[in-house]
Amino acid sequence: MKIDDNTVIGENGTVSCAHCAAVLGESVAQPLARALRRERPPADAGPGVRADPATYTDRPLVLRQLFCPQCLVLLATEIAPADEPSFRHWSVTR
Amino acid sequence: MPIIPVAGSERFATSPKTTAELRESVTGVRLHDIPPAAVADLDPLTYEVVRHRLTAITEEMGDALKRMSGSVVVTDCNDFGTAIFDEGGDSVQVGLVNTQLAASLDMAVKWTLENRAGNPGIGPGDMFFCNDPWVGGGLHQNDASIFAPLFYDGELFAWTGAACHQVDLGGVSPGSWSVAGRDVFWESTPVPPVKMVEAGTLRSDIEDLYLRRSRVPKLIALDLRAKIGANHVAQDRLRRLIDKYGPTAVKAVMRHMMTDAESRLRGKLRALPDGTWSSVAHQDGARAGDRAIYKIVCQMTKRADRLTFDFTGTDPQVEGFANCTFAGLRGGIMPIVLTMLCGDIQWAPGGLLRCLDIISEPGTINNCTFPAGIGKGSVASAWATQNAVSECVAEMLATDPEQAKSLMSVGCGTWDLALLAGVDQRGGGFVTMICDSMAGGLGARVDQDGVDTGGLNCIPMGRVADVEINEFSFPILYLWRREEADSGGPGRFRGGLGGSSCFIPHDSPIGGVHLVVSATGKALPQAPGLSGGYPAGTQYDVLTRGTSTRYSFAGGRIPATLDELGGDRQVMPNHAETDMGPDDVYYTHWQGGGGYGDPLLRAPDLVAADVRAGRVSAGAASGVYGVVLAGHGTVDEDATSQHRTQLRRERAGVA
Numbered sequence: 001m002k003i004d005d006n007t008v009i010g011e012n013g014t015v016s017c018a019h020c021a022a023v024l025g026e027s028v029a030q031p032l033a034r035a036l037r038r039e040r041p042p043a044d045a046g047p048g049v050r051a052d053p054a055t056y057t058d059r060p061l062v063l064r065q066l067f068c069p070q071c072l073v074l075l076a077t078e079i080a081p082a083d084e085p086s087f088r089h090w091s092v093t094r
Numbered sequence: 095m096p097i098i099p100v101a102g103s104e105r106f107a108t109s110p111k112t113t114a115e116l117r118e119s120v121t122g123v124r125l126h127d128i129p130p131a132a133v134a135d136l137d138p139l140t141y142e143v144v145r146h147r148l149t150a151i152t153e154e155m156g157d158a159l160k161r162m163s164g165s166v167v168v169t170d171c172n173d174f175g176t177a178i179f180d181e182g183g184d185s186v187q188v189g190l191v192n193t194q195l196a197a198s199l200d201m202a203v204k205w206t207l208e209n210r211a212g213n214p215g216i217g218p219g220d221m222f223f224c225n226d227p228w229v230g231g232g233l234h235q236n237d238a239s240i241f242a243p244l245f246y247d248g249e250l251f252a253w254t255g256a257a258c259h260q261v262d263l264g265g266v267s268p269g270s271w272s273v274a275g276r277d278v279f280w281e282s283t284p285v286p287p288v289k290m291v292e293a294g295t296l297r298s299d300i301e302d303l304y305l306r307r308s309r310v311p312k313l314i315a316l317d318l319r320a321k322i323g324a325n326h327v328a329q330d331r332l333r334r335l336i337d338k339y340g341p342t343a344v345k346a347v348m349r350h351m352m353t354d355a356e357s358r359l360r361g362k363l364r365a366l367p368d369g370t371w372s373s374v375a376h377q378d379g380a381r382a383g384d385r386a387i388y389k390i391v392c393q394m395t396k397r398a399d400r401l402t403f404d405f406t407g408t409d410p411q412v413e414g415f416a417n418c419t420f421a422g423l424r425g426g427i428m429p430i431v432l433t434m435l436c437g438d439i440q441w442a443p444g445g446l447l448r449c450l451d452i453i454s455e456p457g458t459i460n461n462c463t464f465p466a467g468i469g470k471g472s473v474a475s476a477w478a479t480q481n482a483v484s485e486c487v488a489e490m491l492a493t494d495p496e497q498a499k500s501l502m503s504v505g506c507g508t509w510d511l512a513l514l515a516g517v518d519q520r521g522g523g524f525v526t527m528i529c530d531s532m533a534g535g536l537g538a539r540v541d542q543d544g545v546d547t548g549g550l551n552c553i554p555m556g557r558v559a560d561v562e563i564n565e566f567s568f569p570i571l572y573l574w575r576r577e578e579a580d581s582g583g584p585g586r587f588r589g590g591l592g593g594s595s596c597f598i599p600h601d602s603p604i605g606g607v608h609l610v611v612s613a614t615g616k617a618l619p620q621a622p623g624l625s626g627g628y629p630a631g632t633q634y635d636v637l638t639r640g641t642s643t644r645y646s647f648a649g650g651r652i653p654a655t656l657d658e659l660g661g662d663r664q665v666m667p668n669h670a671e672t673d674m675g676p677d678d679v680y681y682t683h684w685q686g687g688g689g690y691g692d693p694l695l696r697a698p699d700l701v702a703a704d705v706r707a708g709r710v711s712a713g714a715a716s717g718v719y720g721v722v723l724a725g726h727g728t729v730d731e732d733a734t735s736q737h738r739t740q741l742r743r744e745r746a747g748v749a
Contacts, residue, residue, distance in 0.1 A: 001367065004492040005540070005586065005625035005691040038747045042618065046718040047580045047711055048631030049619070050683070055665055056378050056617035057385045065626075067746040074626035074692040074745070079618045080376065087374035087391050087407070090489055092367045 001092070006068070006075050007031065009092065022070035028091050035075055036067040042079045049079075059083070097277050097413060103464035106228040106286055107420065107456070108208070110201045113182025113444075122211040125181040126249040132346040133353070144339060144347040145440070151331045152176045152189040155256055155324040162320035164313055166567050167259050170559035171529035174258035176324060178332070178348075179203050179241075181250050184444030186348045188432075190555045192257075194233055194476060197428030197443055198421040199255040201230025203241050206287040214289050218245040221291035221325055223304065223318075225263065226284035227419040228464055233472035234418070235282035236260050236270050240290065240321035244329050246341050252348070254328035256321040260314055262525040264307035265469065268515035269525050271610050272469050273382040273669040275415040281469040282307060291322060309515070310525050352445030359431075359439060359449050360399035367493050370395045373485035375478035377508075378617035379668035380414025380459075381467070387617065388412060390460050390478045394486035403427055403483060404453040408460055416614075417462035418471030418479070423454055425472070426479025429552040434487050434500055470612055473509035480552060481507060481620055484537075488624055498540045503589060503627055503688035505544070505551050506534020507620020510633050510684035512595075513610035519569045519601040526568055528595065528682070530575060532556040535582050535590030535686025538627060543700075544590030544687035546709065547577055569602035573643065573653055578631070578683055579711045583619075584718045585627030585689020586696050591709055592630065592686035596656075598643050598679045606675045611635055611666050615685055627689030628718070634683040635666040641679045656681060693719045694738050698729040717741075 001009045008018045015025040015032070025031040039062045042049050053061045062082040066075040078088060117125055155176035160169050167173045175195030177188045183203035188196030202224045210216060221242040224231035231239035241255030263282040266272040270282040278284065290300050301318065305311035336344050372393045380388060391407035411417045418426075427450065432441050439446075454461040460475040462468065481504045488501040510531040518524040533547035550556050561572045573596040583589035599606045614620065619629035641661035646653050653659050659679050674680060701721040704710035715721045720738035722730045743749070 002493060002495065004489065036746050036748070038745070040745075044745075045619075045628055046584060046714045048583070048628070048686075048714070050632045050634035051616065051665055053617040056668055057387055059385075059387050059617075061618050065745070072742045072746045072748065074694065077623055077626055077628050079629055080374070081387055081618075084389070087372055087389070088485075089372045090369060092369035092493065 003092065006073055017068040017071060017073065019073050020068060020071035022068055024068065031090065032066055032075060034069055036069050038067065039064050045079060095276065097411065097466050100464055106226060106464065108205065110204045113180055113184045116182040116204060116207055120207050120211050123216050124249045126246065126251045126341065126345060128342050128345045132342050133349045136343065136346045136350055140339065140343055141347055141350055144335065144344055145351055147335055148178055148187050148347070151328050152178060152187050154331060155254070155328045156189050156191055158327040159256055159258060159320045159324040162316065162323045163258065164316045165261055166526060166559050166563060167261055167529055168317065170557065170563055171532050172553060172556050173529065174256065175199065176256045178328065179253040179255065180348050180444065181252055183207060183253060184352060186351055186442055186444055188441050188443060192553045193429040193432050194425035194472060194552045195237055195257040197425045198230045198232055199239055199241060199257060200443065201421055202239060202287060203253045203255065205229045210287055216243050216250065217293060219291065219294035220289055221322060222287045223290035224285060224287040226286040227421050227468055227471060228284065229286050230421045232257050233422045233425045233476045234468050234470065235263055235284050237472060238263065240325055242325040242329060244332055246336055251336070251341060252332060254325045256324040258317060258321065260317055261527065262309045263314070267610050267671055268309060268608055269513040269527055269610055270469055271511060271513055271612050272415055273610060273612055273671050275381060275467045275469055276413045277467045278465040281415060281467060296322065310523060351440050352442045355440040355442040356445035356448045359435060359446055362435060362497065363396060363399045363401065363449065365494060366396060366490055366497065368397050369490065371486040371489045373482045375482040375620065376618055377416060377474060377478050377614040379614060380412040380416035382669040382671070384414055388459055390475065390482050392482035392486055394490065396490055400449055400451065402451040402453065405458065405460060406453060406455065408458040411457055411459050411462035411466040415467035415469035416474035417459050417466040417468050418475035419468060420454070420461050422471045422476030423452065423460045423479050426460065426476045427483050429480055430483045430487050433551050433554060434491065434502060437500055474614065477508045478620070484551065485622060492540065492625065502539050503537030503544065503583065503624045503690050504621040505536045505687045506592060507615045507630060507685045508613065510635065510682050511610065511612040512680060512682045514568060514570065514607045516569065516607040517602050517604050521603055524568060528564065530558050530593070530595045530682070531684035533558045533593050534684060535592045535630060537621065537687035538583065538585050538587040538589045538690035540690060543588045544582060546582070546591040547593050548590050569600055569607060570597040571600040572597045573679065577709070579708050580714050581631040581686035583621060583623045583628045583630040583687060583689035584693035584714065585623050586691025586693065587689065588704065589621065589623065589630050589687035589689045592684045594681060594683040596679060596681045599674050599676055606673055606678065609672055609674050609680060611670045614668055616668055621685055621688045623688035624690050626692045628693060630686040630688050633685050636681040637664045637666055638662065638679045639664065640677050643679055644677060694742055698734050702727055702729045
C-alpha cells in the first residue's frame with residue numbers, strides 16, 4: 001500500500017522506500033526508524049526563509065529532514081524549535 | 095498579570111447540542127419537525143430542485159451583503175460567511191466564502207435557542223446579533239454575526255445567518271487588533287446574542303450600544319444593515335420555497351442534505367485505511383514584544399467511518415491576543431473538511447459534524463477560556479489549527495490513489511495583517527485592513543504545483559481588492575503588488591507563490607497613516623510541505639523610514655525594489671503598532687503554499703521555466719532543486735545530473 005510519494009507498506013508490514021525499495025522501518029509502529037536524520041540551520045531550506053529567525057525569537061530553530069538510507073531521497077522536512085521533538089508521525093493500522 | 099478566570103463566564107462556552115437534543119430542552123418556542131418517513135418519501139427531483147435552491151440562497155445572501163456593505167473588506171475581498179440552518183441550528187448549507195465563519199454560526203444559533211427562548215424570547219421578525227466567540231458566530235470579535243429565526247405557520251422552521259469582518263469594533267488598537275493586549279479586556283468587548291431586530295424593527299438602543307464602541311460607526315451601521323438585508327433576502331426566498339413545495343418537503347430536503355453529506359463522507363472514510371496522523375503548527379509571538387513560540391498539536395485518528403481530532407499536548411492559553419475559543423478550533427477543522435474531503439459533497443456541516451469527534455482541553459491556546467485574549471484568534475490559533483488539520487487530512491488522503499488527487503499541502507500559513515487607520519483623502523476617519531494577503535499561495539498537490547497567489551483554504555471565494563480600489567478608498571499609493579520568487583515551498587511539485595505589496599501614504603490631510611502590523615510565520619514557516627516537500631517561505635514585513643520615493647515619483651520613476659527606496663529599513667517584528675510618515679514605505683510579504691515531494695525529483699524543465707518566469711530564483715534552482723542552467727536559461731542535463739547526485743549526498747550529510 002502506498003503511504004505517500006516516497007513510502008510504501010508491504011504485505012508483511014515492512015515500510016519501504018518507493019524509489020529504491022530500501023527498508024525504512026520494520027513495521028508501521030516505527031515506519032521510518034531506519035531513515036537518515038539530519039538537522040541543519042533553517043537558512044539551509046533556501047531563500048524562502050527570508051530573515052534570521054533570531055530577529056523574532058530567542059529559541060533556536062532547526063531544519064529537520066529524513067532521508068532514505070539507500071537512495072537518499074528526501075522523505076520528510078520540517079522547520080521547528082530545536083529543543084522540541086518532532087510531532088509529525090503516522091501509523092496505518094489496516 | 096496572569097489571565098484570571100471570571101466566575102460565571104462558563105455559561106457562554108457550552109458545547110453545541112444537536113437539533114434532536116435541543117428539541118428536548120428548549121421551551122418557549124415551537125420547533126418545526128417532520129416524521130422520518132417524510133425524508134424517505136422525498137422524490138429525487140424535488141430533492142435536487144430544492145437542494146440547489148438552498149445552495150443558491152446562501153449565495154444570494156452573500157450578493158445582498160456585498161451590495162449593501164461599504165467596507166472594501168466585504169465588497170471586494172469577500173470576508174464574510176452565510177448559512178442556512180434547520181430549526182435547531184444544525185447547518186444545512188454554508189456559502190463558499192469564509193467557511194470559518196459559517197462553521198461557527200451554528201454554535202451561536204444553538205446557544206440562542208437554549209438561552210434566549212425564554213427571555214427575551216424568539217419570535218417572528220426577530221434577528222439576533224453576536225460577536226462573542228465563546229458563544230460562536232465568529233472566531234474573533236470582528237466577526238459580527240446576525241442570525242434570524244424563520245417562522246412558518248407559528249413554528250420555528252429554520253434559521254438564516256450572516257457574518258462579516260467588521261473593520262473596527264473598538265479596543266486599544268485601531269481595527270480592534272490590540273497587538274499589546276494581554277487579555278480580552280484590551281480588546282473589543284464580546285457581545286453574546288442580543289435581539290438587535292425585534293418583530294421586524296431595528297432596536298435603536300441596542301444598535302447604539304453596538305456602534306458606540308467603533309471608530310467608524312457609520313461603516314459598521316451600514317454593515318449591520320447589510321447583514322440584516324442578507325437575512326431578509328434569505329427569508330424571503332425560503333418562504334417562497336416553502337409556499338411552493340410545502341414545509342414538510344423543504345424540511346425533508348434539509349434533513350436529507352445533511353444525512354446525504356454525512357453518509358457520503360462516511361463512505362469516503364471507509365475507503366481509506368485506518369490509522370493515525372499527527373502534526374504540529376507553530377506560531378511565533380502572541381503579542382507585541384513576545385518572542386516565544388507556541389505549538390498546536392493535532393493527532394487525527396481515522397477508524398472505520400469516523401475522524402477524531404485530538405489536540406492533547408497543545409500549549410496552554412497565553413497572555414496575548416493569539417488564542418482562539420472552541421469556535422476557532424472548530425473553525426480550523428471545518429474549512430479543511432469542506433475543501434479537501436467534501437469537494438464533491440454537499441457543504442452541509444450539520445451532517446458532516448456527525449462524522450467528527452474533537453478532543454481538546456479548555457484552557458489551551460486553541461480552546462481558551464474567558465478572559466484570554468482572542469482579538470487575533472481567527473488568523474492566529476484558529477488558522478494554525480487549520481494548518482495542523484490540513485496536514486493530517488492530506489497525509490491520510492495520500493494513502494489512496496484516487497482520493498490523493500484531492501489533497502493539498504498546507505496553503506498560506508496565516509494572514510499577514512497590515513491595518514491602516516487615520517484620515518482619508520476626503521477628510522474622514524478611516525480604519526481598514528489591507529486584504530492583499532487574501533492572495534496566499536495554495537499548497538502543492540500530488541500531480542501539480544500549488545496555485546500561485548491562489549487564495550486561502552478557509553475563504554474559497556476570497557479575493558483581493560484591485561490596487562486602484564485600495565488607492566481610491568484609502569490614502570495610499572502602491573509601488574507594487576506582485577508574486578514573490580521562492581515563496582512557494584520547493585518540492586517535486588512546488589507550492590503556490592505568495593506575494594507582496596508595497597505602498598506609501600498619500601493625500602491624507604494629516605500626512606501619514608497609523609499602521610498596525612500582526613503576522614506570525616516570520617521566525618519559522620507556517621505552511622509545511624508534504625512527503626519531503628519543503629515549507630513555504632517565511633513572512634517578511636519591512637517598514638522603510640524616510641524614503642526618497644516622492645522624488646522618484648516626481649522624476650517619473652516607481653521604485654521596484656526595497657533597495658531603490660533609500661531611507662532607513664526596519665524589519666518589522668511579529669506584532670507592532672506605529673505611525674507612518676509621508677515618506678515612509680511599508681512592504682508586506684505574505685506566505686505561499688507548501689511543496690509536495692522531494693525537490694530533487696522535480697522535472698528540471700519545470701524548474702527552468704520557473705526561473706524564466708521569476709517564480710524561482712537561480713540560487714534556489716541550483717541550491718534546492720539541483721538544476722544547472724545553461725546560458726539561455728535552458729537546462730544543462732549532464733551538469734544537473736551530476737549536481738543533483740552531489741547535492742543529494744550533501745544535504746543528507748553523507749560524505
